[in-house]
Amino acid sequence: MKLLRLAALAATLAGLVAAPAVADTIKVGVIGPLSGPFGIFGKNFKAGIDAYQAKAGKTVKGHTVEFVYRDLEAIDPAKAKALAQELIVKERVQYLAGAYFTPDALAIATVIDQGKTPFVVMNAATSSITQKSPLVSRSSFTMWQITVPAAKAAIEEGAKRMVVAVSDYGPGLDAEAAFRKTFEAEGGTVTDSIRMPVRTTDFGPIMQRVKDTKADAVFAFLPSGPPTLAFVKAFIDNGLKAAGIKLITTGDLTMEPDLPALGEAGLGIISTYGYATSHDSPENKAFLADLAKVGLPEKEVVMTAVAAYDGARLLYRMIEATDGKQDPAKAMDAIKGYAWESPRGPVSIDPKTRHIRQNIYKRVVEKRDGAYINREIKAYPDQPDFGLMQ
């Protein structure tokens, strides 16, 4: 009797082993601005992810990968935290991704350790975010990474006395520190440092202050979106450009969809960034074609599409290494040191900082075939996150 039961049990177990694997779904929660004034950046997150899935397929080792989106229109850390918790607890996501603004990324990072949820930052650019948890990585860029080259570009362009103007929060303060340190080390002088409230849209008084300091150039950073367009327009409309003052910025201020609104007056602005839609490579041409196929025309493409596309690649690699199981240590190990060819050029994940290393390009706004572009004129190769090295 006993033997029979054992035999039956053995048969059942053998059946279980032989049974085809039940298809499972690995969920990834994506938090970002899908609507509102910054909606274009969330739309780019989604298009970048869709383009990656269209290329790589929707399954990894038999596990279906499903992206679940939550809209976070503006800076709102309390809501970011609540959304992250809801995604982990109710939606049972194994991974989190997205985060346009730094305060939101920092809030999300406070809840991921409980759920053991690796988090791929796809925009927020303050260096310290990855220090909040060993489970944070970043596929976008950091302010230090793009601003050290901006200060070098300023010197190359002959600037000697510069005003620094930044938004008064995490990434702005990183940009200010990175610019000042590099520019002064190369022999430049910062004549004034202006911190602008994040919600300011009236830049007239700031432009007057710049004129008063008799600087020969301005370095500026604001979060990409309506504030950046307003700032650059104010620079032009208040006659600073006409007075021969140069504007040198991070690429956040010269995103391609805004260039038509600046028109001829925007020509000649120098910026530094990891990605331009005009980047000349077969990978970028294929990427732009794939984005168009998932509904994002080239004229709407911004940096967050490429950060999400590369971020999706990191998520797939983690899912593959863990065979779909929740093993955050193994998942993180799988991306450390990983190198690949991105639409922006060669990139890798720095094993120490978990930040993406990439070429940063000096670009100039130009008109080509009737369209305004950021033309890459020089590469600063394989830039790390200088911020964590200070």
Ligand code: PHB
């Ligand atoms: C940020 O909040 O970290 C941030 C937002 C927009 C940018 C860059 C950085 O363009």
